[in-house]
Amino acid sequence: MNIFLQYTLLIYFLPLIAFGIQIFVGKRLPRQGDWVSIGAVLATLVLSIALFAGMLLDYNPTFKQNFSFTWLETANFKISMGFLVDNITIIMLLVVAIISSASHIYSLKYMEGDSRYSQYYAYLSLFTFSMNGIVLANSMMLLYMSWELVGLSSYLLIGFWFEKDSASNAGKKAFLTNRVGDIGFFIGIMSLFTAIGSFSYSDIFAGVAAGKITGTLLTLAGIGLFMGAVGKSAQFPLHIWLPDAMEGPTPVSALIHAATMVAAGVFMMVRVFPILSPDVLIIVAYIGGFTAFFAATIAITRTDIKQVLAYSTLSQLGYMIMAIGTGAYTVAFFHLAIHAMFKANLFYGAGSVIHGMHHALHKLGDHKTDAQDMRNMGGLKSKMPVTYWAMVISSLAISGVPLFSGFLSKDAILAGTLALVNRTGSHHLLLFFGFGAALITAFYMFRMIFLTFHNKPNKPKIFEHMKESPTAMLIPLVVLSTLSIFIFYTLPNVNPLSGQGWFTHLVAQHESLVPGNLNPSVYAIEESIHHSHFPAMITSLIVAGLGLLLAWLMYFKKLISAEVWTKRLRPLYTLSFNRYYIDELYDKIIYQPFLKIADWVAYLDWDVYDKYFINGFGRVTEWFAKVVGIADYDGLDQGIVDGFGRSTQRLGNSLKKIQTGKIQNYVLYAAFAIVILLILQML
Amino acid sequence: MNILQVYLTLAAVLFSLGIFAVITRRNAIAVLMGIELILNAANLNFIAFARFGGMNFSGHIFALFVIVLAAAEAAVALAIIINLYQNFQSINVDEAQQLKQ
């Protein structure tokens, strides 16, 4: 068997086996079986690293392996499933494996003593399995199945503490919101299937290139696929579920709702990029850009540490989507990988802080104070040095400071946006979104850092009981912080200001397959990005520095009073604080009318249909049954059935007389019969 | 008289009387006598047909067998009658009517 197939099969199925073991016998295993899941995920990590090393040694940008088997065959069509292994797959596998392993290890301490410990690990394994399915899929079919599976595991993990209403509601919200996107996704897949007759990427690409699906239909299919991404990657207007999803355990937030699952939408868009028509790309760019900016503005006013990170995730995902829209889709994937590392790290840091807060509050016997509220923290730097440094490194990365990984990808995205503007001479709004979001990101990230770790402790009592988290939780922090350094992404180049390296070499941009050369060629895109690179870098450095400075002045030096500016910008603050009333808006324009319709339908169903039609039908039936009963009992039973019996009885009684038991009577009858026969003979 | 019909008519008379005895007689032995009459009527027919059918001896053979059967039948029937008498103290056939149950 092909070595790649062996590896991918192992990577794909090991977590599933772990899930099976955990869900059925996990509770009875020693340590509740956490070693099963951890073993499985570490095995996938080792295998992913092996694949990755192989890829680096091979250093072939066009490497591609496709394994396919027939899953379903009918007279009219054939559906095959299988794995597609190329450089993107291998990189993504490694990202998933790293973050997933980190989460598994981190959870050892974070989830210690939870009543459903083994279930938690089972769900984590299920998620890893499903996520690998998305990454490995070579067809829309397997992609969609895995897509729904990650939705399910996400639901299970968000609502893991379902005793809390907010957690179970958040789970439902995430699931249902995702459904809205998935409907579009499904429509997109099916319209491609209808036109081309296959689910596999290669067939779809070939079909699009051959012009089997063009024009409006192709655009609609692209929008459908993008709707899936909007749902999964929490883009505006379906972003509402992600902040609520923070109700789940923090390692889950890090793994699923920051690094991997939410990136699935971006990953899918990267996969299908060659078939997206120009109209779709513009929509994608604007949605992404708007989400990036819009989420960043909300993040400013969050006080919950995880909420800040949640909105920052939204914002960064918006960046990736915008990058796809501008045509620089390899950059989007670049940012995906880099973002996964530092965002997971940020979440683990936040988790570490929350874990410490919980312990401190537990010791104080305080169950009212919010362990996630930054206003209850402050000055934690001295107590949690490892956590602090990890978070600072990640914040520097996300803010786009040179020497850190985030700078490379963010700069590339902004360069791509600037290139688009330069190429087309319009879409200046995207530039505003991009650079504005970069400024705000630097600001709110350091606002978080300063509020949490610097200055005097806001609650000295709690502060006293704070201490650094256990080693199992610090290992992922250290590893991921290391991975936030630029050098891992630019080797063999060591220029901190340029993203050129193994990644850009191995992940080559594909030409658009949309017929008619509607999209610019790869050469045109790369050329324009090349020209835009320098101004974009300068601008992004300036805005990042500006944001950082603002945060420093406002929350560290307190030279600018946050309260005063809050009052001055009251309307803006209120909007941001209330998340632009999006949830309330949905409540008003979707939920309430829907509930009203439901009420009305219920009235129709219950009071009208049931009462008059169903019950009426019942009454008619009852009456009919009575009539039939009379006919049956008095007529049929008494008359025909019993009558038949009675007549038989009467006949029997009369015939009984013939049977006297006297042989001579019988002989007489026989003789009589002979007479009759004779008479008949004579006639 | 060498006419077939005469013998056949005589046989018919014997047969009818035998049937009449079987139907009307209450005494089992009398019934048995009726049966002997019937058998004799049959034998007479056999011999008559043999005589007028080209002197075929098969008819004679049949008559012989009928006589043998009559002897066996008489022996068994009388045994049954004696048994019946022992059980019912009577040999009236209409009193042995347990078939009616």
Next chain:
Amino acid sequence: MTNIVFWFFVIMTITAALMVVLSKNLIYAAIALLVTFLGVAAMYVFLWADFIAGTQVMIYIGGILILLLFGIMLTHKITSVRISHTNVQRGVGALIVAAIFVGLVWMINFTPWLKVTTQEPLQTVHSIGTLLMTDFLLPFEVASVLLLGALIGAAVLARKET
């Protein structure tokens, strides 16, 4: 002369048969049966069946009739004055029997009987013996087994149960 003898035997047979059927005394009936058998034997003689006639006399009169008389005596107290004189369903029986008789006579007279004229054989015993030992050997042997069975069966049935 032959005719007179023939009709005499015919009338004798019918009269005796009537007595068998109608006689109230069983002993009389038995004696009348004897006469009937004799008459039938005479008919056999007229039908050139001398061997069968002899057999008839020997077995019926010498065997069966004696058996019947024994039966009567064993089942009735010999001293009783009236031995069976009650009959049943006489009217309807007579009617039906009469109907059967009429039917038979009608049939006898209206059937076109096959008639083959033959010579009277010199002897019948030889032919019957040959047939019994050739064509009818199996029935002959079976008849002997039947007689044996009847013998044993009669003995078993007639025994008093102990």
